[in-house]
Structures are given as structure tokens and as C-alpha cells.
Amino acid sequence: MFPLKLVFRVGTLRFAGLGRPSVSVTPKRTVKTSIVDWKPMNSTKMDLRKAENNAKHRFFRGTLFGLMIAMPIISFALGCWQVKRLQWKVDLIKKAEFQLAEPPLNGLPADLDPNAISQFEFRRFRIRGHFDYSQEMFLGPRIRNGEVGYLVITPFVRASGGKPILIERGWIRKAKVIPETRSHGYLSHLAMPQNEITIEAMFRVMPTKSSIQLDHEPGTKLFYVHDVPTMAEQSGALPIYAQMMYSLRDQPDWTGPDDQPAKGWSLFSKPADKKTNSHLPVSDADSTLEWQELEFNNQGVPIAAVPKVNFTNNHFQYLITWFGVSLASSSLLAYIAYKKKTLGSADKLQKAKLKNF
Template identity: 55%
Template structure:
């Protein structure tokens, strides 16, 4: 009986304990919980990520892989100061040569003209007399008149240079004379033979001209060759001009002269009178058609045929087809001083860059790569 009573008391105690625990859990469920409030908001993005940079080891390995390229550029750096220094020394020699050439030609322009040329003039000696003025007597062979161009004047007007063989009075073969520039509208001789300046455009008979010797560069393989028999030349091919006209390969340029020549007018008047008298002309260049007085002839009669000081305007020469000669001045350009300064400066700076590169020790080797690997391993320990 006592045993039964003890079992009942134990069961009652267990039930009370379970009931107490259940009530305690229920009370905790109804108990208000404490909330945590953040006072500072932080971003979830990492604005400073870790970046992997190029290490010394990677640089050394890159240098070893590109050793050939590095040696190639090193060779260029070594060759540059040497080659530029040699070119600078060469420009010093060129400067001395060009200065002497300009001085010699300027001196030739100041000398009085040569008045007598030998009949058997040697073309090989002409380079020694370039830019030397000459005064020769004879007449132009208009049947062999040639044109060089086209050429533009400074104002943009298009025209051609007239080249005509000049038959010397003292004998010998003719020489080529560049008379000057004419507009493209005055190429046909008939447009130049009827104006009041026809005695200057197409002087007839024996006259005296002043010209200067010139040496023209030979035609290169890249330039157009001349069409045989054509009067038009694109470049001053002296050899082809001489062969076509039967003249010596000697090229002269008529000196710029805007003054009148009364003796030219008298010669033209005499020859024109003989042509009108029925003797006929010497070629199609001087054919004038009907013999009637023109306004140009009336204007020509107003000028005094003894006034040699009269000068005309360039516009008059252009309108009447009178060739405008060449101004006697040296046409050489001397830029060798700028060239030698450029080459020596390039040699100096390239030599400094080479010394700087060698002093910095940019050339790598296997030992440097191994040393860099050891240093890198020590940093990782």
C-alpha cells in the first residue's frame, strides 16, 4: 500500500514539473524581445579590391622572351649616332661646295658679257661659264621654234617658254636660246607678228641679244620622253632639242629686258617692205595676208624709232606676245646648314639616349631572372 502511494506521489510531481516547464515556455513566447537598430549604414560593395600588379619576376621573364627584339632596337640605337654623325660631316662638305658655287655664279653675273664666241664652241666647257652673260649677233631660226611647258606665271596665267635656235653671224652651228615666257594664246606666230610690238615678238634680220649660259639637268628615266618631231617639250631636254633643231647642245636664257630696240623695228620695216614688194616671205611664220594699215601699225608709228630708253609694261609684253626673259639671278638653294645642324643634333641626342640606356642596365640575363625569383620567394615566406 505504501508502494502504491509512493508511485502516485512521483507521478504527480512529474506532471507538475512538466506543467511548470510548459507554462514557462508559454510565458517566454509572450515576453517582448529587444530589437537591435543599426546607427551606421555600410556598403556591401568592396570599393578597394585587391589588384594583382606586374612583379619584378614577370618583368624579367618578359625581357628574356623578347631578347631578340631588344637586341634589334639596341643595334639601331648604336647605329643612329654613328650614321647621323657621318651624314652631318657630309653636309659640312656639301655646304662648303654649295657656298663656293653660289659665290662663283654671283661673281659671273657681275662680270661684263662675253662679246665674241668662237665658231667651234665646245659644249663641254659651258659648265665653267654657267650664269656668264654673253652678247652675240645673228638671227633666230623661227622654222625650228620650240615650246617648253606649260609654265605658270606668279599671277597664275598659263603659258610656255619659247626656245629658238640662234644662228650666229660669225659662223658655227646655232645655239639654243630660251627667249622667255609667252601666254598660251600667243603660241601661233601669226598672233605675234601683227602687233605694235611685233619687232620685239618676232625680230627679223640680224640682231644683237644678251643671254647667259645655263646647264640644264639631263632627263631622268622617270620623266616623259620627247615625241620626235613635236615642237612641245615638257622638260628642258637639251640633247633632244639640239638633235631636232640641228643646233649645238648649248642652252642659253635671254636676259630680262623690257626696253625697246629701235634697230629691231628698222629691220622689220625693211623686210616687211620687201615682202610687200612681191619678194615673198621665208615661211609661214611671217604670212600677214592683206597688206593694209592696222591700228597696231599706227600705234607703232607714234614711237620714236631712235628712242632706246623707252620701256614697256609686262602686261603689254603679254598682250602682244613678246617673250619675257629671265631675271639674271642665282637659282641655287643652300639649305645645307639646316641639314648639318639637324644631323648633328640627332647624333648628339641619340648618343645621350644610348648612354642612358646602357647605364641603367636594361639588358637582362638568366642570372638576373634567378636572382629575381629568389627575392620574390623571400618576400612570400
Template identity: 30%
Template sequence: MQASPEKARAALAGGEPPRRANFSITRPRAARDPVEEPDFISLVDQPPQLVRSGRKHGIGLLFLALIPVTAFALGTWQVKRLQWKTDLLARLEDRLIRDPLPLPPRIDPSAVPDFDYRRVYAKGHFRHDQEMLIGPRMREGEQGYEGLDSKEVRQPEDQERCSPLGEVTVEGLLREPWKKNMFTPDNRPDKKEFYFPDVKQMAELVGSQPIWVEATLIPEYLKMADYESRGVPIGRPPVVGLRNNHAQYIFTWYSLCIATSIMLYMVAKKPSSDITRRVRMSKNW
């Protein structure tokens, strides 16, 4: 509705002034620049993350990792074997310094391991008709046999000529006889051919006790030369003949463990030839 000119002039002349409408305009607040934030870190300032892509190490690395583990286990086992062998040698050498015992008329074969390398002596007569040879054996380049160390001795009459006659005293070591290996042929007792001391088999053949005694002889050049010239059997030195190489095995296995561990580290650290590197995109990009 529009006011008439008269009312407008009356209002201007002294009437009420016209009302004024109030308007306010709110301007939108400008967003704060992220750069002004105190904890702002630019993406370009972040260090790149290098990652591998392509084929990774496969079963070959796993196989290589088994080598140092196995070598360490074997080296530790050899440490225990060294302690066991050292104690065994000390126990056997203690038996060697003891005075010899008289060999009893009857011996329990199951008790022999408890008296291994024990010095004993026995008195009696040699049965030349029941002698057996084990061999052939080599001693200082000469072929011979266990029992009679002479390659010319073959027949019982020759053995009787070389072996002592009458009552004799034999001193030796009570021993567990060695076992045959895969290269040793089987004994042929029907032909009196023996290649290893099967004590039970030999005892049954001649009707004696299955006891193995190794005659000993203190090495003396003149006596051994005389025995060798006459074909008389030469006894073994009274020493413990067990080998103790476990310290070498320990060094070998632990050295292999260290060497393969270094190789494993170098292989695991170095990427394969077909592996490339790329920069991983930041998750906050």
C-alpha cells in the first residue's frame, strides 16, 4: 500500500517520522591457513619410506638358516661328548696304573665292561693245537696276524716252535673286543679264517670261556727285535688306545655355525637382483 502525498507531507511537517528498518550483514569468517598451525608438518618434509617390491627370498633362505642351527646343535653335542670321553679316559688310565689282578678261573662275561683296560695276569700252558690267527694285519710295513706276528707262520708245528713252551705267565689287559665294520668279511671258522675277534664264536669252537685278554709288552727295542727275529708274538703297549678328537669337532662345527650365520645375514640383508625399491605414498597425503 502506498501513502497519499498529503499524509506524507503531514508526516514531514510535524508528524511521526517514518520508521527505518535495521539490517545487519554477517560476512563469513575466513578459514585459517593450515600452515599457521603449530603442529603442521609438510608432506614434502617427511622422509620417504623405501620398500621392496618384486620377488622375495624363498625356501633357499630357510634352508640356509637351518645350517647354522644344525651346526650349533652338533657343536654343543660334541662338547658333551668331549666331557664324556675325558672322564672315560681318566677312568681307564686309572685302571692301568693299578697292580694287575690274577685272572679268576671263571669270569662272568657281562662284568667285562666294568673292568675294561684292567691289568690282569694268568698262568698256564699254550694250546698250540687250538691257536687261531686273526688277520691279516700290518705292523711297520710287515704283514702278520693277531696272535703270531709273522707272515711265515702258518702251521701248528711252526707255532709251537715260536711260542713259549711249558708253564708261562701272561700279563695283559682285559678288554671288550672290537666289532666288525661294513668292510670286514665274515669269519669262516670251518677254515679257521678269522678277520675280527668274535669271542663267543671262538670260545664255542675250542670250548673255552668267551674272555678277551690282550697281552702287553713294554716297548724295548732289543726285546722286540729278538721277538720279531724269532717270530714270537709281540704284545701291545699298556696304554689306552681310545682316540679323543672331540675338541677338533667342536672347533669345526662352531666355526661352520659362525660362517653360515654371517652368510645368512648378508643374504637376508641384500635384496635379490630382480627386487626394486619404490617410495611408499604417505597415508596422510
């Protein structure tokens, strides 16, 4: 028979049959288990990919943070620039309103300098002379009260001498573009006044034509934009633009078209010689009479522009916008810096704890 061996475990004492008891002593645990959830080790390929992604993220975060720093500075600078622009526009409007309120000039010098007109924009003046209808031009189409029409621009030959200047007489509807449709009727002396008359107008400086706008076809009477140099070159006038004053008064001293033959006329083609019917004389008028716009529209009388300063001034809205963007971006930048500082302190505390393990 095999000898019987009994093993007893009590605490740290072991009895193996009748053998000598052995004592096993468990050492005291001195290593503390870290509370950090350690990540498993990756391969070298994964480490390189992670390093590349971290580099990209650092570049993106750095670029974004740089833009966030630049945004408050740039927007604040733009707001300050708009403050200067606002003051400039206010001074410009004030000057234009002062010019418009001044009494009109009586006559213009014969050697009028086109470069000096910018200093007299919105200044009213009275001159005597006659319109050159053979060089009449039209700008448009323009919509007025839902109806299609054109602005009539006619060179005005001054009685005092000098080259003609361009006068914008006003708006007429499309059906009255051809001169023969305006030469008859009880208001023909206002639609196409003949001989020497006295008119009141104000100087205007029109914006320069840009390269993206439609070009004018040489020799035609139709223009799409205020191309003052081209208008002046085609009509033989000075590059000076003026607008007649809005008025519905009658002019009894003005006379209508005579019984003289007129030349053939076309809006979209060059002029050609052609005999037309004679014009009718104009009836007498009352100097105290004022007509209605509807009558002017039906008879082809140009409706002139209302004398007012029409500059747009949106610089106050612009400066509020830019200063608001500067304030908002500054607040966001301060919040991100505060959060980054708080999170950085937590990371430092975590690293300090790890050193104690």
C-alpha cells in the first residue's frame, strides 16, 4: 500500500502527512495600483500614424488660434476706419446740402473748366441758350412708377459762348422717345422748346463707367450708363453734366417747334436725312399755371429730377458691425484662454499624482 499523505492548510502553516511542517510567509504589499487606465501598447506603425495625426491637429489648432487672435485686432481696426469714413461722408453731405441751399449762379464763364465742377456739385445755376436736339441722347431704360422710359440728355448751347454742356432734362416714357411724338400738343413748348430760353439746373458728378458695364455703340443715341466722356465726345459738348430742376410750372415765354422739316430719327440707329410733317404752333399759356405729372407724361414733357442730396450713408451700421465682431471675438478668445488655463492646471495635478505612485 502506498503511504497516506494528508495536507492541511491553516493560515500559513502546511502539514504534509507526518512530515515537518513548513511555513510560507506572504510579503506585505507596498506597490499602489495606479488609478490611471493605461492604454495598451501599439505597434510602431500605429505610433507613427498617431504622431502624424497629432502634428496635423497641432497645426490646425495653431492656425485657428492665430486667426482668433487676429480677428479682434482686424475688426477693431476696420471699425476705426469706418468712424473716419462716417465723418468723411457726413462732411460730404453737409457740403452738398450747403451748395444746394446757395442761391443759383447767374451765367457761366465761356471757358468753363470741367475739372473744377467737382467743387460745385449740387450748385444751382441759370443760363440762357438753346437745346441742340440733333444731338439728343437717351439713357436707359429706366423704370418710373412702373412704366418703362428713358432719361433725355440734350446738349445746351450757351448764349454767352463756349462749348455746349450736357443737360439731363428728365424722364419720358418709351412711347415719347421719337421727337415727332413730342412736337405736337398743347405742351409741345415744354416738351421741345425752341429758340433761346433760360433754364435752371444743378451740376452733378457722375460715377465713372466700369469695365463690366455695357459699352456704347458709337453713333447711336442710346446709352446704358452715365458715360459722360463718351456722351461729350459724340455730341461735341464739354464733359460737364447737369440736371434740370423739377418743376411743373408753365413757361409762357417758351415757343414750340416751327414749321420746319426735321431729320429722320431713330433711337437704335445712326441719323439719316428724311422729311417729316411740319410742326404745329403752340397755344398761349398762363404763367401762374401748374400742370400735373400725368399731363407731362402723356405729352412727352421730360419730368426733371427733384433737387436733393441722394448720397447713401451706411457707415454707422458698418462701424457698429465691426466693433460688435471685435467684442464678440475678444470675449470668445478670453473664454478659450480661461478654459485652456483651467484644463492645464488639471493636467498638471494629474501628472503630480502620477509621480507619487
